[in-house]
Amino acid sequence: MTQHHDDGEGISRRHALECMIWAGTGVLWTVSGGVPVSLNLLGAAEAAEAQASGFTFLQISDSHIGFDKAANPHAIDTLKEAIGKVKALPAKPAFMIHTGDITHLSKAAQFDNADQIIGGTGLDVHYVPGEHDVIDEGNGRAYIERYGKNAKGAGWYSFDQNGVHFVGLVNVVNLRAGGLGNLGAEQLAWLADDLRAVSASTPIVVFAHIPLWTVYADWGWGTEDSTQALALLKRFGSVTVLNGHIHQIMQKVEGNITFHTARSTAFPQPAPGTAPAPGPMTVPAGQLRSLLGITDVAVRNGGQELAIIDSRLSDA
Amino acid sequence: MTRTSISRLLACALVAGGSTLLLPETGHAADAPRVRIENFSFEPQTLTVKAGTTVVFENDDDIPHLVVADDKSFRSKALDTGDTYAFTFSKPGDFAYFCGLHPHMRGKIAVSP
Ligand SMILES: [Cu+2]
Numbered sequence: 001m002t003q004h005h006d007d008g009e010g011i012s013r014r015h016a017l018e019c020m021i022w023a024g025t026g027v028l029w030t031v032s033g034g035v036p037v038s039l040n041l042l043g044a045a046e047a048a049e050a051q052a053s054g055f056t057f058l059q060i061s062d063s064h065i066g067f068d069k070a071a072n073p074h075a076i077d078t079l080k081e082a083i084g085k086v087k088a089l090p091a092k093p094a095f096m097i098h099t100g101d102i103t104h105l106s107k108a109a110q111f112d113n114a115d116q117i118i119g120g121t122g123l124d125v126h127y128v129p130g131e132h133d134v135i136d137e138g139n140g141r142a143y144i145e146r147y148g149k150n151a152k153g154a155g156w157y158s159f160d161q162n163g164v165h166f167v168g169l170v171n172v173v174n175l176r177a178g179g180l181g182n183l184g185a186e187q188l189a190w191l192a193d194d195l196r197a198v199s200a201s202t203p204i205v206v207f208a209h210i211p212l213w214t215v216y217a218d219w220g221w222g223t224e225d226s227t228q229a230l231a232l233l234k235r236f237g238s239v240t241v242l243n244g245h246i247h248q249i250m251q252k253v254e255g256n257i258t259f260h261t262a263r264s265t266a267f268p269q270p271a272p273g274t275a276p277a278p279g280p281m282t283v284p285a286g287q288l289r290s291l292l293g294i295t296d297v298a299v300r301n302g303g304q305e306l307a308i309i310d311s312r313l314s315d316a
Numbered sequence: 317m318t319r320t321s322i323s324r325l326l327a328c329a330l331v332a333g334g335s336t337l338l339l340p341e342t343g344h345a346a347d348a349p350r351v352r353i354e355n356f357s358f359e360p361q362t363l364t365v366k367a368g369t370t371v372v373f374e375n376d377d378d379i380p381h382l383v384v385a386d387d388k389s390f391r392s393k394a395l396d397t398g399d400t401y402a403f404t405f406s407k408p409g410d411f412a413y414f415c416g417l418h419p420h421m422r423g424k425i426a427v428s429p
Binding site: 135 | 377378394397413418419422
């Protein structure tokens with residue numbers, strides 16, 4: 001289990017602080033003015049207290065239903081295991097978010113299987129699409145018909161829960177040759193409008209499939225117009241950005257914004273630059289479940305800080 | 317890369333078995349120039365052919381890819397492992413294309429008269 005405690009006040013006082021958690025190694029490091037410093041980890045007791053006084057929500061990502069290659073011939077089974085972990089959580093989450101790549105090939109049967117398994121939690125689920133969810137004949141129509149009833153454009157929307165403003169963004173459509181993920185002018189205009197009425201003290205959670213910061217441009221792991229979205233989020237005291245796509249945990253704190261990517265429930269991908277290309281990574285039997293997992297996020301009442309707690313499928 | 321060579325061989329076997337079914341009737345599967353998609357790149361990155369040539373794109377990766385012309389003049393469906401897409405380049409010129417799912421992947425078909 002990897003835990004990260006984001007102390008909003010401490011971070012805003014520091015200049016250009018960054019921290020990252022690398023999946024598999026469990027190493028947490030920060031850089032402040034070029035000097036690595038360790039961050040406080042959220043203790044189990046603190047996590048429990050946060051859950052008692054606030055609420056939690058659950059993030060799953062990259063379930064890739066339909067994937068059956070060597071890296072995980074049974075992606076459907078590992079999603080079932082992940083959902084089993086959600087059901088077994090001591091504190092019931094208020095809802096779930098799924099940060100995309102629900103399916104592998106946008107097929108109706110794959111969406112059906114995902115819905116049936118994820119629906120087993122009985123929780124509300126807020127989805128955003130991954131690029132694998134918009135490759136049906138209609139270039140995303142299947143996704144919108146299923147999940148986009150209350151959404152705008154290609155499937156973006158916002159909602160409020162216990163004083164936290166949540167924004168689901170879509171950065172996997174209309175991709176440009178040579179580019180990265182893309183939000184587009186229409187969505188950015190909507191975002192500016194959506195945030196206008198939200199007070200600066202309201203905690204914001206933004207979620208989208210592809211990371212909204214550049215993790216590794218050579219592999220397309222970033223969003224080309226994310227700086228415009230992040231500029232709109234600058235005035236808020238606490239912003240948490242949750243992404244998927246890269247199938248590993250990566251975290252960065254910059255000013256008021258904490259970026260975090262979740263593990264997949266289907267298959268791992270290599271760490272940036274450690275392989276000729278991204279894509280499904282086949283690991284020795286017995287290691288797969290230590291590289292797959294779910295993410296639990298605790299929000300304290302009246303507090304700005306969110307605790308992000310990743311757990312592996314292999315965790316007891 | 318930790319992908320096993322067995323999966324690579326399997327993927328190639330699937331390509332060999334499936335490609336003829338997906339080719340247009342006028343195409344010659346064995347003769348058609350090919351662009352192979354492997355490790356998130358198009359091989360060869362630039363392919364030179366004569367006008368009127370049908371080019372076959374085949375996906376040998378464990379992840380789908382999608383071939384799209386920069387000028388939108390052609391666009392494949394999502395190609396799963398082993399799938400192929402054939403397009404006939406009738407006009408001379410340079411046709412740049414990219415992957416609609418992973419747009420950092422780029423290639424070019426140079427069509428001579
Ligand atoms: Cu691709």
